[in-house]
Amino acid sequence: MSAGATLDGQASSPASYKSALSLLASLFFIWGFITVINNTLLPHLRSVFELSYTQTTLIESVWFIAYFVASIPSARLIERVGYKKAMVVGLCIMAVGALGMIPAARLPSYVVTLVALFVIACGITLLQVAANPYVAVVGPPATASSRLNLVQAFNSLGTMFAPLFGGYLILGRSTSGTAEAGQVLTQAERLADAQAVQLPYLIVAAVLVLLAVIIARYPLPAMTSRRVSKDERGSHSLWRHRNLVFGIPAIFIYLIAEIGVANLFINFVSQPHIGNLTHESASHYLFLLWGGMMVGRFVGSVLMRSVSAERVLGGAAIGAFVVMLLATFTTGPTAMWALIAVGLFHSVMFPTIFTLGIRGLGPLTEEGAGLLIMAIAGGALVVVQGWLADIYGLQMSFLLTVACELYILFYAAWGAKATNAFPDQQP
Template sequence: MAGPVSTVSATFDGHAPAPAGYKSALSLLASLFFIWGFITVINNTLLPHLRSVFELSYTQTTLIESVWFIAYFVASIPSARLIERVGYKKSMVIGLVIMAVGALGMIPAARLPSYAVTLVALFTIACGITLLQVAANPYVAVVGPPQTASARLNLVQAFNSLGTTFAPLFGGYLILGRSTSGTAGADQVLTQAERLADAQAVQLPYLIVAAVLVLLALIIARYPLPAMGSSRVAKAERGAHSLWRHRNLVFGIPAIFIYLIAEIGVANLFINFVSQPHIGNVTHEQASHYLFLLWGGMMVGRFAGSFLMRTISAERVLGGAAVGACIVMLVATFSTGPLAMWALIAVGLFHSVMFPTIFTLGIRGLGPLTEEGAGLLIMAIAGGALVVVQGWLADVYGLQLSFLLTAACELYILFYAVWGAKPTNAFPEQSH
């Protein structure tokens, strides 16, 4: 990693009431969580489609998603610097415009068709999403009582899950449902003409996505977002503190990284897994409807997690989720038929609370270092790029056995919940 990512503060004065329009501003931010979740999960229906169009191996297919998450590593530092230079509001607008440009890039990628242009277009979309994430996640986490930060971020992340829940239906209907590969059996071999025709199916959905992004950018540009207060410490004072003395952050960065390997591996290989004859024996289009249930479970889990964390510690909820996720992944790996399919669907419920809970536990007690720690946690989302490792495992050992990697990831999350999340050298907690 290349040092601190964000020196931008997102805190309000702890002794002043929330600015006017604060609740409506959070509602607008919820729309951003929705849209980036929606666009990210379109990839889950796009990847099996591209696998057929370009005749890709599992390794090449998951490489597409790896490029997507490499953007988080590449764009996090520039995003933080841009926010410091132009402010949160303009940065959000710029992020949405960047995403729209990438979505429009999918149209020439389909017309050619070109695997390389597809990678560039998706990388561009992901850079825009990174900019939104660097701004929105710390904002929500630090505004309000520290004791309810996990509950608050789980609640807003539930709107992200709402987007991820609807995305498979959108992609299933407009991409898989309008292509030969999406409606054919798992073993059918497509002709060259059919593959070229299928490539065109992505143009309409991404044109719609681009139009929505531009509209949302215009709304935010005209919306009077409350000004963010500044609690940046002087450079000399800041030099007296070290991020690496905070155990919850040090172990939280790999926790985010490893969790993303698990979440993205399941989501990206779900349709191929369910459509196999010995699992669900359905078409890719039909499998996308079950993917809707996976992401729906994440939405339900985040609402439930937000409620539970009002009375149960975030560490306990996270530990229970890690145990549950490990169990269902082992069932999915070593069973067949509906049992394996429903076990894989169930992991969404357990994964639901992991990202927002790890994030808030990771920045707990960082005080004036909160935004720098948050930036490093956002950068760790690049862990999703290692989904290519699971693609390689699927090619070499079989798709089903590759989910043992996911089960191993859950064990690290359990370790973090039990021990790694305990803060050391914590600054006194203050309400924001």
């Protein structure tokens, strides 16, 4: 990836690489943590506002629409102010959105909640656009997939702890979170439950501001772009690179699978014929789902040093396909543990698809990376699964996830092959 971007100054030494990666790991952790708080927030809001599955998943759709809306403005902001300042701005935007959840809870207002979450997601998009390419250029291209899996493991560490945080401070402090399945809440109980989100998001806002101050004062090495001239750029086309052309829908489709499982997990395992749990208890099992994501990324990081990224991705797709069929067509502990197990197989998918997608792009790397980040907007289509759940039942809606795993297998087997790769990045 050296043809696409370089690191200036002190980043030329291995010690400075580790220092930069350590700081970036904190960003991956915090945006993973905040994203997965939604998994405990959604069943809570479903009870507070008496939402259908379609309306519930629309909340997450608004979240991921931010990736599509904010990716290009984020890239332009980075060009104007640099990566370090952009990261600080992203954290501040997230803090503003987190504080917006307080009036949303006081009103309470479904619309204000959507706006506040959209603002948070815009801040996360800015961090994503800045941090993923940064990690990709810190080190040799041959280990890019391994390196991004390693840092994404810290993202999964954040996602693993978020359900415990949300389960205790949101679900554990609300009537809906501790009630038995099917219990109808009074209007007074719903209004009281709405207030439960204020303290968690106040804590989140404080942490974001603190992290922004730390990064602003940290001597993070500058990353510079080595773009080709306009005349030379005209002779190159992103669409001649098969790995990118099929990688963009692979990211898009993978997000539908990951977000659909995570957002409907608590409602799924709480059902009497699956786990028969309260929402608070179900959030503890969500901890295991995201824990599997973290373990899988650490394992994948090591495994990809000796096994090709395509083979690891293909094996993960097959494993995810099998366990999702079990979750769809069985009941009781078998279905519940199958859904938990999919986290282990999903773990390596995003970072591996991302690095395979930009492999061989040379001076087009930054443009390709931007398109892949925009494809995260695929998570917005989780509303389709909510619609399927309303019509055909929650369990049958996971057939959508099964179909997604098949496309990832196709990408690993054929679509990820780099075509017209630049000489210094031949696979």
